[in-house]
Amino acid sequence: xxxxxxxxxxxxxxxxxxxxxxxxxxxxxxxxxxxxxxxxxxxxxxxxxxxxxxxxxxxxxxxxxxxxxxxxxxxxxxxxxxxxxxxxxxxxxxxxxxxxxxxxxxxxxxxxxxxxxxxxxxxxxxxxxxxxxxxxxxxxxxxxxxxxxxxxxxxxxxxxxxxxxxxxxxxxxxxxxxxxxxxxxxxxxxxxxxxxxxxxxxxxxxxxxxxxxxxxxxxxxxxxxxxxxxxxxxxxxxxxxxxxxxxxxxxxxxxxxxxxxxxxxxxxxxxxxxxxxxxxxxxxxxxxxxxxxxxxxxxxxxxxxxxxxxxxxxxxxxxxxxxxxxxxxxxxxxxxxxxxxxxxxxxxxxxxxxxxxxxxxxxxxxxxxxxxxxxxxxxxxxxxxxxxxxxxxxxxxxxxxxxxxxxxxxxxxxxxxxxxxxxxxxxxxxxxxxxxxxxxxxxxxxxxxxxxxxxxxxxxxxxxxxxxxxxxxxxxxxxxxxxxxx
Numbered sequence: 001x002x003x004x005x006x007x008x009x010x011x012x013x014x015x016x017x018x019x020x021x022x023x024x025x026x027x028x029x030x031x032x033x034x035x036x037x038x039x040x041x042x043x044x045x046x047x048x049x050x051x052x053x054x055x056x057x058x059x060x061x062x063x064x065x066x067x068x069x070x071x072x073x074x075x076x077x078x079x080x081x082x083x084x085x086x087x088x089x090x091x092x093x094x095x096x097x098x099x100x101x102x103x104x105x106x107x108x109x110x111x112x113x114x115x116x117x118x119x120x121x122x123x124x125x126x127x128x129x130x131x132x133x134x135x136x137x138x139x140x141x142x143x144x145x146x147x148x149x150x151x152x153x154x155x156x157x158x159x160x161x162x163x164x165x166x167x168x169x170x171x172x173x174x175x176x177x178x179x180x181x182x183x184x185x186x187x188x189x190x191x192x193x194x195x196x197x198x199x200x201x202x203x204x205x206x207x208x209x210x211x212x213x214x215x216x217x218x219x220x221x222x223x224x225x226x227x228x229x230x231x232x233x234x235x236x237x238x239x240x241x242x243x244x245x246x247x248x249x250x251x252x253x254x255x256x257x258x259x260x261x262x263x264x265x266x267x268x269x270x271x272x273x274x275x276x277x278x279x280x281x282x283x284x285x286x287x288x289x290x291x292x293x294x295x296x297x298x299x300x301x302x303x304x305x306x307x308x309x310x311x312x313x314x315x316x317x318x319x320x321x322x323x324x325x326x327x328x329x330x331x332x333x334x335x336x337x338x339x340x341x342x343x344x345x346x347x348x349x350x351x352x353x354x355x356x357x358x359x360x361x362x363x364x365x366x367x368x369x370x371x372x373x374x375x376x377x378x379x380x381x382x383x384x385x386x387x388x389x390x391x392x393x394x395x396x397x398x399x400x401x402x403x404x405x406x407x408x409x410x411x412x413x414x415x416x417x418x419x420x421x422x423x424x425x426x427x428x429x430x431x432x433x434x435x436x437x438x439x440x441x442x443x444x445x446x447x448x449x450x451x452x453x454x455x456x457x458x459x460x461x462x463x464x465x466x467x468x469x470x471x472x473x474x475x476x477x478x479x480x481x482x483x484x485x486x
Contacts, residue, residue, distance in 0.1 A: 013044045015051055015212060016195040018058035019205030025050045030214045032189055035101040036323040036333040036368045042099075044188050047211045052180070052219040053226065055209040059151040059178040060228045062206025067148045067176040069204075071126045074174060078122035080201035081170075085115035085162075085194075092162060092193060097324040099187045100161055101333035101369070102287055104324055110287075113449065114163035117170040117467065120451040124472045125174035135482075143481040148176035149254055150230030152475065153223045155216070155244070156191065157236050158184035158335055159290045159391075165191050167455070167466045168233045168256075169208060175475035177231065180209045182220055186335055188212040224248055231475065234258070235292075237389075238415070238460050256464035256474045258292065258456060260389045261417030264410035265295035265446075266400075266432065268423035269303040272444075276422035277311055279446030280395075283420050285319070285373065286447070288331055289393040290339075292461075293418035293440065293448065296390050298397045299406045305399045309358065309377055316373040316395065317359040323368070334369045334392055343371050343392040346385040350396065355379045360394075387413070403431065411437045417457035420446060 014021040028046040033039060045051075066074075085092060093107035102110075130144040152172050156164040165181055172179050183191035188210075195210045213219050223229055224247045231254040234244050238260040248255050265283055267276045283295040300308045324332035334340050340363060347361050360374030371392055379386060379396040386396060400406040410419065419438040423429050429443050439457035442448040449455060454465040464474050 012192055012196045013042055013189070015045045015047055015055070016192065016199070016208070016210040017051070017055045018061070018209070022051075024048065025054075030185065032099055032186070034098050035186075035335055036370075038367050038369075042189055044192070044212045046215070047213040047219055048215055049218055049222040052182075052211050052213070052223050055180045055211045056151060056153075056223055056226055056228055058206040058209050059180050062204060063148075063151055063178045066173075066178050066204060066207050069176070071128065074176065075122045075125040077198075077201060077203050078118045078125060078170060078173060081198055081203070082115050082118035082122065084197045084201055085111060085118065088197070089115070092190065094325070095193055096161055096187075096190050097332070099189050100158060101335060102324055103329045103332045106287060106332070107324065110160055110163050113451070114160070114166035116451045117163070117166040120467070121170040121174040121472060124171070124469065128175065128472065128476065130478075139484070139486055141483040141485050143483055145479045145481060146476040147479055149475050149477050150177060151228055152177050152179045152231040152233065153220070153229050154179060154181040155220055155232075155234045155236065156181060156183050158187040159287060159292075161187035161190035162194060164235045165194060167451075169194075171466070171471045172231075172475045173203070173207065175472050177475050178207050178209075180211060180223060182211050182213065182216060185212070185214045185216065220244070221247055224253065225250065227251060230254060232256075233474070241462070254474070256466065257462045258466060259417075259460060259462045260415055261292040261294070261457065261461055262296045262387070262389055262413045262415040263293055263418045263420065263438075264406075264436075265298045265420040266406055266410065266422065267298070267300045267304065267308055268421070268425070268428065269301040270424050270428070271304070271422035272424060273304060273308060273311070275444055276308065277315065279420060279422060279442070279444065280312060281315055282446030283442070284395050285316075285331070285393060288334065290335065290391050292389070294391070295395065295420060295446075297386055297410070298395055299400050299409065300397055301406075302399045302401050305397070309375070309397050312395070312397070313358040313375040316375050316393075319373045321364070321370055321372055331373060331393055334371055337369055339392060340369045340371050343390065343394055346388060346390060347374060347376060347394060350376050350379050350383040350385050353380045353383050355383060355396070381409075389415075403428065407432070407435045411435075414460040415457070416459035417461035418442070418448065
Protein backbone atom coordinates (compact mmCIF):
# COMPACT_ATOMS: atom_id res chain seq x y z
CA UNK A 1 0.00 0.00 0.00
CA UNK A 2 1.33 3.42 -0.91
CA UNK A 3 1.65 6.05 1.80
CA UNK A 4 -1.47 8.22 2.21
CA UNK A 5 -1.21 11.68 0.67
CA UNK A 6 -1.70 14.64 2.95
CA UNK A 7 -4.27 16.24 0.67
CA UNK A 8 -6.05 18.34 3.29
CA UNK A 9 -4.02 20.77 5.37
CA UNK A 10 -4.95 21.16 9.05
CA UNK A 11 -6.32 24.66 8.38
CA UNK A 12 -8.94 23.11 6.09
CA UNK A 13 -10.09 20.49 8.60
CA UNK A 14 -12.07 23.18 10.36
CA UNK A 15 -15.58 24.47 9.74
CA UNK A 16 -16.13 26.44 6.56
CA UNK A 17 -18.40 29.33 7.57
CA UNK A 18 -18.74 32.49 5.50
CA UNK A 19 -15.30 33.69 4.49
CA UNK A 20 -13.36 31.77 7.14
CA UNK A 21 -12.14 28.36 8.24
CA UNK A 22 -13.04 28.21 11.93
CA UNK A 23 -12.57 25.97 14.91
CA UNK A 24 -15.76 24.84 16.60
CA UNK A 25 -16.95 27.40 19.16
CA UNK A 26 -16.33 24.84 21.89
CA UNK A 27 -12.92 23.90 20.51
CA UNK A 28 -14.04 20.28 20.27
CA UNK A 29 -12.80 17.91 17.57
CA UNK A 30 -13.48 14.34 16.55
CA UNK A 31 -11.40 11.65 14.88
CA UNK A 32 -11.81 10.42 11.32
CA UNK A 33 -10.66 6.83 10.84
CA UNK A 34 -9.45 4.72 7.95
CA UNK A 35 -12.00 1.87 8.01
CA UNK A 36 -9.42 -0.53 6.57
CA UNK A 37 -7.10 -0.12 9.56
CA UNK A 38 -9.13 1.54 12.30
CA UNK A 39 -6.40 4.16 12.63
CA UNK A 40 -7.09 7.88 12.94
CA UNK A 41 -6.18 9.83 9.80
CA UNK A 42 -7.38 13.29 10.86
CA UNK A 43 -9.06 15.36 13.55
CA UNK A 44 -11.80 17.74 12.42
CA UNK A 45 -13.84 20.39 14.16
CA UNK A 46 -16.89 19.10 16.04
CA UNK A 47 -19.59 21.76 15.62
CA UNK A 48 -22.44 22.42 18.00
CA UNK A 49 -25.67 24.38 17.58
CA UNK A 50 -23.87 27.74 17.84
CA UNK A 51 -21.67 26.82 14.88
CA UNK A 52 -24.58 25.52 12.83
CA UNK A 53 -26.50 28.76 13.30
CA UNK A 54 -23.38 30.76 12.44
CA UNK A 55 -23.24 28.89 9.13
CA UNK A 56 -26.90 29.69 8.53
CA UNK A 57 -26.16 33.34 9.33
CA UNK A 58 -23.50 33.30 6.61
CA UNK A 59 -25.81 31.60 4.11
CA UNK A 60 -28.63 34.04 4.86
CA UNK A 61 -26.34 37.08 4.56
CA UNK A 62 -25.05 35.88 1.19
CA UNK A 63 -28.46 34.83 -0.16
CA UNK A 64 -29.61 38.06 -1.79
CA UNK A 65 -26.30 38.74 -3.49
CA UNK A 66 -25.98 35.20 -4.83
CA UNK A 67 -29.58 35.19 -6.08
CA UNK A 68 -28.83 38.42 -7.96
CA UNK A 69 -25.63 37.04 -9.50
CA UNK A 70 -26.11 36.64 -13.27
CA UNK A 71 -26.80 33.04 -14.27
CA UNK A 72 -23.80 33.09 -16.61
CA UNK A 73 -21.50 33.95 -13.70
CA UNK A 74 -22.96 31.17 -11.57
CA UNK A 75 -22.53 28.83 -14.53
CA UNK A 76 -18.87 29.79 -14.94
CA UNK A 77 -18.12 29.12 -11.27
CA UNK A 78 -19.75 25.68 -11.49
CA UNK A 79 -17.76 24.92 -14.61
CA UNK A 80 -14.58 26.00 -12.81
CA UNK A 81 -15.44 23.62 -9.97
CA UNK A 82 -15.91 20.78 -12.47
CA UNK A 83 -12.51 21.49 -14.01
CA UNK A 84 -10.77 21.75 -10.65
CA UNK A 85 -12.22 18.45 -9.47
CA UNK A 86 -11.21 16.80 -12.73
CA UNK A 87 -7.68 18.17 -12.55
CA UNK A 88 -7.29 17.07 -8.93
CA UNK A 89 -9.21 13.84 -9.24
CA UNK A 90 -6.38 11.66 -7.94
CA UNK A 91 -6.08 13.69 -4.74
CA UNK A 92 -9.81 13.60 -4.14
CA UNK A 93 -10.05 9.87 -4.95
CA UNK A 94 -7.30 8.99 -2.47
CA UNK A 95 -9.03 11.03 0.20
CA UNK A 96 -12.33 9.23 -0.45
CA UNK A 97 -10.63 5.84 -0.20
CA UNK A 98 -8.85 6.76 3.04
CA UNK A 99 -11.95 7.91 4.90
CA UNK A 100 -14.64 5.73 3.31
CA UNK A 101 -12.84 2.49 2.40
CA UNK A 102 -13.81 1.92 -1.22
CA UNK A 103 -11.12 0.77 -3.70
CA UNK A 104 -9.23 3.54 -5.45
CA UNK A 105 -10.74 2.65 -8.83
CA UNK A 106 -14.22 3.10 -7.35
CA UNK A 107 -13.18 6.38 -5.76
CA UNK A 108 -11.90 7.68 -9.10
CA UNK A 109 -15.26 6.79 -10.60
CA UNK A 110 -17.03 8.73 -7.86
CA UNK A 111 -14.92 11.82 -8.53
CA UNK A 112 -15.81 11.70 -12.23
CA UNK A 113 -19.48 11.18 -11.38
CA UNK A 114 -19.57 13.92 -8.75
CA UNK A 115 -17.72 16.42 -10.93
CA UNK A 116 -20.21 15.85 -13.70
CA UNK A 117 -23.01 17.32 -11.57
CA UNK A 118 -21.17 20.64 -11.59
CA UNK A 119 -20.80 20.53 -15.37
CA UNK A 120 -24.42 19.49 -15.90
CA UNK A 121 -25.89 22.19 -13.67
CA UNK A 122 -23.51 24.80 -15.05
CA UNK A 123 -25.39 24.21 -18.29
CA UNK A 124 -28.78 24.25 -16.58
CA UNK A 125 -28.07 27.51 -14.71
CA UNK A 126 -28.56 29.59 -17.87
CA UNK A 127 -31.73 27.76 -18.91
CA UNK A 128 -34.09 28.57 -16.05
CA UNK A 129 -37.19 29.96 -17.71
CA UNK A 130 -40.64 31.26 -16.84
CA UNK A 131 -43.47 31.80 -19.31
CA UNK A 132 -45.70 34.56 -20.64
CA UNK A 133 -49.16 33.85 -21.98
CA UNK A 134 -52.60 35.32 -22.62
CA UNK A 135 -55.22 34.35 -20.05
CA UNK A 136 -57.76 32.04 -21.69
CA UNK A 137 -60.61 34.49 -21.05
CA UNK A 138 -58.56 37.46 -22.20
CA UNK A 139 -58.19 40.78 -20.39
CA UNK A 140 -54.84 40.08 -18.74
CA UNK A 141 -51.55 38.26 -19.17
CA UNK A 142 -50.00 35.45 -17.14
CA UNK A 143 -46.34 35.74 -16.24
CA UNK A 144 -44.47 33.08 -14.24
CA UNK A 145 -41.15 33.96 -12.61
CA UNK A 146 -38.86 31.27 -11.14
CA UNK A 147 -36.94 32.39 -8.06
CA UNK A 148 -34.39 30.71 -5.76
CA UNK A 149 -35.99 28.92 -2.82
CA UNK A 150 -33.50 30.46 -0.39
CA UNK A 151 -30.95 29.08 2.08
CA UNK A 152 -30.74 25.29 1.89
CA UNK A 153 -29.64 22.73 4.48
CA UNK A 154 -28.07 19.55 3.17
CA UNK A 155 -27.45 16.36 5.14
CA UNK A 156 -25.26 13.96 3.18
CA UNK A 157 -24.26 10.31 3.74
CA UNK A 158 -20.89 8.60 4.01
CA UNK A 159 -21.13 6.15 1.11
CA UNK A 160 -20.51 8.71 -1.67
CA UNK A 161 -18.90 11.57 0.26
CA UNK A 162 -18.25 13.72 -2.83
CA UNK A 163 -21.07 12.79 -5.19
CA UNK A 164 -23.96 13.12 -2.73
CA UNK A 165 -22.87 16.63 -1.81
CA UNK A 166 -22.24 17.58 -5.44
CA UNK A 167 -25.69 16.32 -6.42
CA UNK A 168 -27.23 18.86 -4.02
CA UNK A 169 -24.81 21.80 -4.05
CA UNK A 170 -24.56 22.07 -7.85
CA UNK A 171 -28.29 22.53 -8.59
CA UNK A 172 -28.76 24.76 -5.56
CA UNK A 173 -26.01 27.13 -6.69
CA UNK A 174 -27.23 27.01 -10.27
CA UNK A 175 -30.69 28.09 -9.09
CA UNK A 176 -29.25 30.92 -6.97
CA UNK A 177 -29.54 29.35 -3.50
CA UNK A 178 -26.95 29.43 -0.71
CA UNK A 179 -26.13 26.28 1.26
CA UNK A 180 -25.17 24.76 4.60
CA UNK A 181 -23.94 21.16 4.29
CA UNK A 182 -23.63 18.74 7.20
CA UNK A 183 -21.61 15.76 5.91
CA UNK A 184 -21.59 12.36 7.60
CA UNK A 185 -19.32 12.16 10.63
CA UNK A 186 -17.47 9.16 9.19
CA UNK A 187 -16.47 10.99 5.99
CA UNK A 188 -16.23 14.76 6.49
CA UNK A 189 -12.87 15.31 4.81
CA UNK A 190 -14.06 15.02 1.22
CA UNK A 191 -16.75 17.67 1.69
CA UNK A 192 -14.24 20.00 3.32
CA UNK A 193 -11.94 19.46 0.35
CA UNK A 194 -14.78 20.35 -2.02
CA UNK A 195 -15.45 23.54 -0.04
CA UNK A 196 -11.77 24.43 -0.35
CA UNK A 197 -11.87 23.91 -4.12
CA UNK A 198 -14.99 26.06 -4.46
CA UNK A 199 -13.34 28.80 -2.41
CA UNK A 200 -10.28 28.66 -4.67
CA UNK A 201 -12.29 28.95 -7.90
CA UNK A 202 -14.04 32.07 -6.58
CA UNK A 203 -17.44 31.02 -5.19
CA UNK A 204 -18.35 33.97 -2.91
CA UNK A 205 -18.17 33.62 0.89
CA UNK A 206 -21.33 32.33 2.52
CA UNK A 207 -22.61 30.53 -0.57
CA UNK A 208 -21.09 27.16 0.42
CA UNK A 209 -20.81 26.49 4.15
CA UNK A 210 -19.74 23.15 5.66
CA UNK A 211 -20.38 22.15 9.26
CA UNK A 212 -18.79 18.92 10.48
CA UNK A 213 -20.17 17.41 13.66
CA UNK A 214 -20.76 14.27 15.66
CA UNK A 215 -23.79 15.98 17.20
CA UNK A 216 -25.88 15.79 14.06
CA UNK A 217 -29.30 15.58 15.69
CA UNK A 218 -29.00 18.77 17.71
CA UNK A 219 -27.29 20.79 14.97
CA UNK A 220 -29.66 19.79 12.17
CA UNK A 221 -32.73 20.23 14.37
CA UNK A 222 -31.67 23.79 15.18
CA UNK A 223 -31.14 24.56 11.49
CA UNK A 224 -34.56 23.21 10.53
CA UNK A 225 -36.28 25.12 13.35
CA UNK A 226 -34.80 28.43 12.17
CA UNK A 227 -37.18 30.37 9.92
CA UNK A 228 -34.37 31.42 7.58
CA UNK A 229 -33.94 27.85 6.31
CA UNK A 230 -36.20 27.31 3.31
CA UNK A 231 -35.14 23.93 1.96
CA UNK A 232 -33.91 20.57 3.26
CA UNK A 233 -32.31 17.89 1.14
CA UNK A 234 -31.35 14.61 2.80
CA UNK A 235 -29.83 11.40 1.55
CA UNK A 236 -29.85 8.51 4.01
CA UNK A 237 -32.04 5.92 5.66
CA UNK A 238 -35.83 5.96 5.59
CA UNK A 239 -35.87 5.92 9.39
CA UNK A 240 -33.88 9.15 9.70
CA UNK A 241 -35.77 10.63 6.75
CA UNK A 242 -39.06 10.23 8.61
CA UNK A 243 -37.65 12.12 11.60
CA UNK A 244 -36.37 14.97 9.43
CA UNK A 245 -39.66 15.22 7.55
CA UNK A 246 -41.49 15.67 10.85
CA UNK A 247 -39.09 18.43 11.85
CA UNK A 248 -39.29 20.08 8.43
CA UNK A 249 -43.09 20.14 8.68
CA UNK A 250 -43.03 22.72 11.50
CA UNK A 251 -41.77 25.40 9.11
CA UNK A 252 -43.30 23.81 5.99
CA UNK A 253 -39.89 23.46 4.36
CA UNK A 254 -39.39 22.35 0.79
CA UNK A 255 -37.82 18.89 0.96
CA UNK A 256 -35.94 16.50 -1.28
CA UNK A 257 -35.50 13.09 0.32
CA UNK A 258 -33.48 10.27 -1.20
CA UNK A 259 -34.05 7.44 1.25
CA UNK A 260 -33.48 3.71 1.59
CA UNK A 261 -33.81 1.06 -1.07
CA UNK A 262 -34.44 -2.66 -1.40
CA UNK A 263 -33.80 -3.15 -5.11
CA UNK A 264 -34.85 -6.35 -6.82
CA UNK A 265 -32.76 -7.63 -9.73
CA UNK A 266 -34.71 -9.99 -11.97
CA UNK A 267 -33.03 -12.39 -14.38
CA UNK A 268 -35.46 -13.96 -16.84
CA UNK A 269 -34.82 -17.30 -18.54
CA UNK A 270 -34.63 -15.57 -21.94
CA UNK A 271 -31.91 -13.14 -20.78
CA UNK A 272 -28.43 -13.05 -22.23
CA UNK A 273 -26.70 -14.55 -19.19
CA UNK A 274 -23.38 -12.87 -19.95
CA UNK A 275 -25.10 -9.48 -19.94
CA UNK A 276 -27.08 -10.43 -16.82
CA UNK A 277 -23.96 -11.52 -14.96
CA UNK A 278 -22.11 -8.34 -15.86
CA UNK A 279 -25.09 -6.24 -14.81
CA UNK A 280 -25.63 -8.14 -11.57
CA UNK A 281 -21.99 -7.71 -10.56
CA UNK A 282 -22.21 -3.96 -11.10
CA UNK A 283 -25.61 -3.59 -9.46
CA UNK A 284 -24.56 -5.64 -6.43
CA UNK A 285 -20.91 -4.79 -5.95
CA UNK A 286 -20.57 -1.15 -7.00
CA UNK A 287 -19.28 0.72 -3.96
CA UNK A 288 -18.84 -2.60 -2.08
CA UNK A 289 -22.62 -2.95 -2.11
CA UNK A 290 -22.89 0.14 0.12
CA UNK A 291 -25.35 1.86 -2.19
CA UNK A 292 -29.03 2.66 -1.87
CA UNK A 293 -29.62 1.33 -5.39
CA UNK A 294 -27.59 -1.87 -4.89
CA UNK A 295 -29.27 -5.10 -5.94
CA UNK A 296 -30.58 -6.33 -2.59
CA UNK A 297 -32.58 -9.32 -3.82
CA UNK A 298 -31.65 -11.29 -6.93
CA UNK A 299 -34.56 -13.22 -8.46
CA UNK A 300 -33.61 -15.76 -11.12
CA UNK A 301 -36.12 -17.68 -13.23
CA UNK A 302 -35.93 -21.38 -12.47
CA UNK A 303 -34.65 -22.70 -15.84
CA UNK A 304 -31.44 -20.63 -15.55
CA UNK A 305 -31.15 -20.44 -11.75
CA UNK A 306 -28.50 -23.13 -11.38
CA UNK A 307 -26.24 -21.84 -14.17
CA UNK A 308 -26.58 -18.19 -13.14
CA UNK A 309 -25.87 -18.99 -9.48
CA UNK A 310 -22.75 -21.02 -10.25
CA UNK A 311 -21.30 -18.38 -12.57
CA UNK A 312 -22.22 -15.50 -10.30
CA UNK A 313 -20.72 -17.21 -7.25
CA UNK A 314 -17.52 -17.88 -9.19
CA UNK A 315 -17.21 -14.19 -10.05
CA UNK A 316 -17.95 -13.09 -6.49
CA UNK A 317 -15.43 -15.52 -5.07
CA UNK A 318 -12.71 -14.26 -7.40
CA UNK A 319 -12.88 -10.68 -6.09
CA UNK A 320 -9.89 -9.50 -4.07
CA UNK A 321 -10.54 -7.99 -0.62
CA UNK A 322 -8.14 -5.52 0.99
CA UNK A 323 -7.16 -1.94 1.63
CA UNK A 324 -8.57 0.29 -1.08
CA UNK A 325 -5.19 1.83 -1.85
CA UNK A 326 -3.57 -1.55 -2.56
CA UNK A 327 -3.11 -2.62 -6.17
CA UNK A 328 -5.58 -5.18 -7.48
CA UNK A 329 -8.15 -4.77 -4.70
CA UNK A 330 -11.78 -5.08 -5.84
CA UNK A 331 -13.52 -4.92 -2.46
CA UNK A 332 -12.47 -2.48 0.23
CA UNK A 333 -13.43 -2.11 3.87
CA UNK A 334 -16.98 -1.44 5.04
CA UNK A 335 -17.50 1.85 6.78
CA UNK A 336 -17.50 0.67 10.41
CA UNK A 337 -17.82 -2.27 12.77
CA UNK A 338 -21.58 -1.83 13.08
CA UNK A 339 -21.96 -2.43 9.35
CA UNK A 340 -19.95 -5.63 9.49
CA UNK A 341 -21.92 -6.86 12.49
CA UNK A 342 -25.24 -6.12 10.79
CA UNK A 343 -24.28 -8.00 7.63
CA UNK A 344 -22.96 -10.96 9.59
CA UNK A 345 -26.21 -11.11 11.55
CA UNK A 346 -28.27 -11.04 8.33
CA UNK A 347 -26.29 -13.96 6.89
CA UNK A 348 -26.55 -15.92 10.15
CA UNK A 349 -30.30 -15.32 10.30
CA UNK A 350 -30.80 -16.56 6.74
CA UNK A 351 -28.73 -19.70 7.37
CA UNK A 352 -30.62 -20.38 10.61
CA UNK A 353 -33.84 -20.26 8.57
CA UNK A 354 -32.57 -22.78 6.01
CA UNK A 355 -30.51 -20.78 3.50
CA UNK A 356 -27.15 -21.99 2.24
CA UNK A 357 -23.96 -20.00 1.72
CA UNK A 358 -22.33 -20.76 -1.65
CA UNK A 359 -19.31 -18.49 -1.26
CA UNK A 360 -18.07 -16.17 1.49
CA UNK A 361 -20.14 -15.80 4.62
CA UNK A 362 -17.36 -15.54 7.21
CA UNK A 363 -15.63 -12.31 8.14
CA UNK A 364 -11.83 -12.49 8.02
CA UNK A 365 -9.59 -12.16 11.05
CA UNK A 366 -7.42 -9.10 11.57
CA UNK A 367 -7.90 -5.32 11.70
CA UNK A 368 -10.31 -3.35 9.58
CA UNK A 369 -14.00 -3.62 8.79
CA UNK A 370 -14.00 -6.27 6.09
CA UNK A 371 -16.59 -8.76 4.90
CA UNK A 372 -16.10 -11.09 1.92
CA UNK A 373 -18.31 -11.13 -1.18
CA UNK A 374 -21.03 -13.59 -0.27
CA UNK A 375 -23.71 -15.48 -2.19
CA UNK A 376 -26.62 -17.06 -0.33
CA UNK A 377 -29.18 -19.40 -1.93
CA UNK A 378 -32.41 -21.09 -0.85
CA UNK A 379 -33.26 -17.93 1.06
CA UNK A 380 -36.73 -18.20 2.64
CA UNK A 381 -39.24 -15.38 2.40
CA UNK A 382 -39.04 -14.67 6.13
CA UNK A 383 -35.28 -14.09 6.12
CA UNK A 384 -34.38 -10.64 7.43
CA UNK A 385 -32.02 -9.94 4.52
CA UNK A 386 -34.97 -9.84 2.13
CA UNK A 387 -36.55 -7.04 4.20
CA UNK A 388 -33.54 -5.08 5.40
CA UNK A 389 -31.29 -2.94 3.26
CA UNK A 390 -28.15 -5.11 3.25
CA UNK A 391 -25.70 -2.32 2.35
CA UNK A 392 -22.78 -4.65 1.79
CA UNK A 393 -21.32 -7.39 -0.43
CA UNK A 394 -23.98 -10.04 0.23
CA UNK A 395 -26.24 -11.34 -2.54
CA UNK A 396 -29.30 -13.50 -1.78
CA UNK A 397 -30.57 -15.47 -4.79
CA UNK A 398 -34.23 -16.51 -4.98
CA UNK A 399 -35.87 -18.51 -7.77
CA UNK A 400 -39.16 -17.67 -9.49
CA UNK A 401 -41.40 -19.37 -12.04
CA UNK A 402 -43.71 -16.63 -13.37
CA UNK A 403 -43.75 -12.90 -13.99
CA UNK A 404 -46.74 -12.39 -11.73
CA UNK A 405 -44.96 -14.20 -8.91
CA UNK A 406 -41.76 -12.18 -9.14
CA UNK A 407 -43.59 -8.87 -9.55
CA UNK A 408 -45.52 -9.54 -6.35
CA UNK A 409 -42.33 -10.43 -4.47
CA UNK A 410 -40.33 -7.52 -5.85
CA UNK A 411 -43.04 -5.01 -4.92
CA UNK A 412 -43.58 -6.46 -1.43
CA UNK A 413 -41.53 -3.77 0.31
CA UNK A 414 -42.01 -0.27 1.68
CA UNK A 415 -39.21 0.88 -0.58
CA UNK A 416 -39.34 1.78 -4.26
CA UNK A 417 -36.04 3.32 -5.28
CA UNK A 418 -34.54 1.17 -8.05
CA UNK A 419 -34.86 -2.17 -9.81
CA UNK A 420 -33.18 -4.17 -12.57
CA UNK A 421 -34.57 -6.55 -15.19
CA UNK A 422 -32.66 -8.72 -17.65
CA UNK A 423 -34.63 -10.09 -20.59
CA UNK A 424 -34.41 -10.14 -24.38
CA UNK A 425 -38.20 -9.94 -24.73
CA UNK A 426 -39.23 -6.32 -25.37
CA UNK A 427 -42.84 -6.82 -24.38
CA UNK A 428 -41.77 -8.52 -21.16
CA UNK A 429 -39.40 -5.65 -20.39
CA UNK A 430 -42.22 -3.15 -20.88
CA UNK A 431 -44.54 -5.14 -18.61
CA UNK A 432 -41.91 -5.09 -15.89
CA UNK A 433 -41.33 -1.36 -16.47
CA UNK A 434 -45.01 -0.69 -15.85
CA UNK A 435 -45.47 -3.27 -13.11
CA UNK A 436 -42.52 -2.58 -10.80
CA UNK A 437 -43.05 0.09 -8.14
CA UNK A 438 -39.74 1.89 -8.50
CA UNK A 439 -38.56 5.38 -9.33
CA UNK A 440 -35.74 4.00 -11.49
CA UNK A 441 -35.30 0.82 -13.49
CA UNK A 442 -32.40 -0.64 -15.42
CA UNK A 443 -33.26 -2.90 -18.36
CA UNK A 444 -30.29 -5.11 -19.27
CA UNK A 445 -28.11 -2.63 -17.41
CA UNK A 446 -26.67 -2.66 -13.90
CA UNK A 447 -25.42 0.94 -13.81
CA UNK A 448 -28.22 3.51 -13.91
CA UNK A 449 -26.89 6.60 -12.07
CA UNK A 450 -26.26 9.55 -14.38
CA UNK A 451 -26.29 13.31 -13.65
CA UNK A 452 -28.44 13.85 -16.74
CA UNK A 453 -31.13 11.43 -15.51
CA UNK A 454 -33.69 12.00 -12.71
CA UNK A 455 -32.61 10.13 -9.57
CA UNK A 456 -35.28 9.41 -6.96
CA UNK A 457 -37.74 6.87 -5.65
CA UNK A 458 -41.39 6.23 -4.87
CA UNK A 459 -43.17 4.96 -1.77
CA UNK A 460 -40.89 5.32 1.28
CA UNK A 461 -37.75 5.69 -0.80
CA UNK A 462 -38.08 9.42 -1.07
CA UNK A 463 -39.54 12.65 -2.40
CA UNK A 464 -38.37 14.64 -5.40
CA UNK A 465 -35.69 14.10 -8.03
CA UNK A 466 -31.99 14.87 -8.13
CA UNK A 467 -29.95 15.39 -11.26
CA UNK A 468 -31.39 15.91 -14.76
CA UNK A 469 -33.32 18.94 -15.98
CA UNK A 470 -35.87 18.29 -13.24
CA UNK A 471 -33.23 18.60 -10.51
CA UNK A 472 -32.88 22.37 -10.62
CA UNK A 473 -36.63 22.86 -10.14
CA UNK A 474 -36.30 21.39 -6.63
CA UNK A 475 -34.51 24.67 -5.76
CA UNK A 476 -36.89 27.12 -7.42
CA UNK A 477 -40.15 28.68 -6.29
CA UNK A 478 -42.55 30.00 -8.92
CA UNK A 479 -44.24 33.39 -8.67
CA UNK A 480 -47.33 33.97 -10.80
CA UNK A 481 -47.92 37.56 -11.90
CA UNK A 482 -51.26 38.68 -13.35
CA UNK A 483 -50.80 41.74 -15.62
CA UNK A 484 -53.88 43.69 -16.59
CA UNK A 485 -54.01 44.15 -20.37
CA UNK A 486 -57.49 44.55 -21.89
